[in-house]
Amino acid sequence: MNIAVLGAGRIGSTVGRLWHAAGHQVTFAARDLAEPRALAAELGERAHAATVPDSVAVADVVLVAVPGSAVSDVLKNAGSLAGRVVIDAANQMGGHRLTLRQLADAYPGAGWVRAFNTLQARVLAEENHRQPPWVVFLSGTETAKRTATKLIRDAGFEPVDLGGVEDSQLQEPGSVLWNNPLTPNDAHDLVARVRSGDAVTVDPLAEAFDKLRKHAPDDPALLFEHLSRAVFQAGMGWRVVAAKWPGIREAFHRFDPARVASMSPGEIERVEGDTRVIRNRAKIEATVENARRLRALLDEYGGIRPYFGSFPDATAASADLRRRFAFLGESGVHWLLLHAADEAAAGR
Numbered sequence: 001m002n003i004a005v006l007g008a009g010r011i012g013s014t015v016g017r018l019w020h021a022a023g024h025q026v027t028f029a030a031r032d033l034a035e036p037r038a039l040a041a042e043l044g045e046r047a048h049a050a051t052v053p054d055s056v057a058v059a060d061v062v063l064v065a066v067p068g069s070a071v072s073d074v075l076k077n078a079g080s081l082a083g084r085v086v087i088d089a090a091n092q093m094g095g096h097r098l099t100l101r102q103l104a105d106a107y108p109g110a111g112w113v114r115a116f117n118t119l120q121a122r123v124l125a126e127e128n129h130r131q132p133p134w135v136v137f138l139s140g141t142e143t144a145k146r147t148a149t150k151l152i153r154d155a156g157f158e159p160v161d162l163g164g165v166e167d168s169q170l171q172e173p174g175s176v177l178w179n180n181p182l183t184p185n186d187a188h189d190l191v192a193r194v195r196s197g198d199a200v201t202v203d204p205l206a207e208a209f210d211k212l213r214k215h216a217p218d219d220p221a222l223l224f225e226h227l228s229r230a231v232f233q234a235g236m237g238w239r240v241v242a243a244k245w246p247g248i249r250e251a252f253h254r255f256d257p258a259r260v261a262s263m264s265p266g267e268i269e270r271v272e273g274d275t276r277v278i279r280n281r282a283k284i285e286a287t288v289e290n291a292r293r294l295r296a297l298l299d300e301y302g303g304i305r306p307y308f309g310s311f312p313d314a315t316a317a318s319a320d321l322r323r324r325f326a327f328l329g330e331s332g333v334h335w336l337l338l339h340a341a342d343e344a345a346a347g348r
């Protein structure tokens, strides 16, 4: 199949790689073509990079793998979707997102499927072809689902069909089926419970929040590093940030909050001219400011664990983090909580 992958970040690059390995022609697209080109060069034959409309023009299948807030923008620029199967993998945490129904109504010539939105990119990258396989849920229009079913198997996962376009709400953030790797048997049991009203919806960040309440590391540098990574990643390709991270880490004193909080204006200016760092003045200044605010938080609560312990739930903690820290949006908080919680669980 000819597949256009719109968005070459974590989810687009991961799923695109799996389909490429399964023998498909894959064209990666984004606003900045540097990342799609790097991916195409790395994968070689059958992998390409193109603008969004050029990639869609030659595609049978389109994967939407851009931030939830960019979905309408990317589809507006995509050219005709008629006759194509469009798989929507985008999520928008907490905010308003276009539902599959709205997308299907806005672009009636295409077949619409919601899939690949329920497992983290890391799980998709590292745990494909596992036995028994993890489930990838899908919902949408009938013919389009047949194509998506094959593509889910090609990627190394087991498709579990939740139903039509309206049923896509069962796999949205907040559902117990979201961000919950399940074997086929467990998935069928849980879907039955969800349909009978027996399984409650959960806050998608509840598990991460709970880990942080119980096991947040004592070293504030660990939290500060995740916080700063969320700041630098805002609106940028994660791979660009990942490649620069060792340099950024050095420039910011391995994220020792005390050391960063005391950076002088001259030192900040030097960092702004340092080629190892992403030279975005607002983000650099936000990082220094956040070190100061983190120190104030530590003074106020006496530690990171008591800070998280002071909130009744993840929603309250997320809202406070957004209010408290500069340059931290909804997806930044999401990144911060999930990655800090992974670290907490690993006992680092």
Ligand SMILES: NC(=O)c1ccc[n+]([C@@H]2O[C@H](COP(=O)([O-])OP(=O)(O)OC[C@H]3O[C@@H](n4cnc5c(N)ncnc54)[C@H](OP(=O)(O)O)[C@@H]3O)[C@@H](O)[C@H]2O)c1
Pocket (backbone or CB within 6 Å): 006, 007, 008, 009, 010, 011, 012, 029, 030, 031, 032, 033, 035, 052, 064, 065, 066, 067, 068, 070, 073, 074, 089, 090, 091, 092, 116, 117, 118, 119, 120, 121, 122, 235, 236, 237, 238
């Ligand atoms: N990460 C996960 O584990 C995961 C799992 C399941 C679902 N998802 C969902 O998948 C989507 C992407 O997440 P991600 O983590 O892969 O994000 P990401 O790493 O930040 O990548 C986003 C990609 O979208 C491109 N992009 C952004 N705005 C665009 C626009 N208007 N037109 C064309 N391309 C655009 C970006 O490149 P340019 O900035 O150069 O355009 C980048 O290549 C999100 O909706 C997320 O909720 C993520």
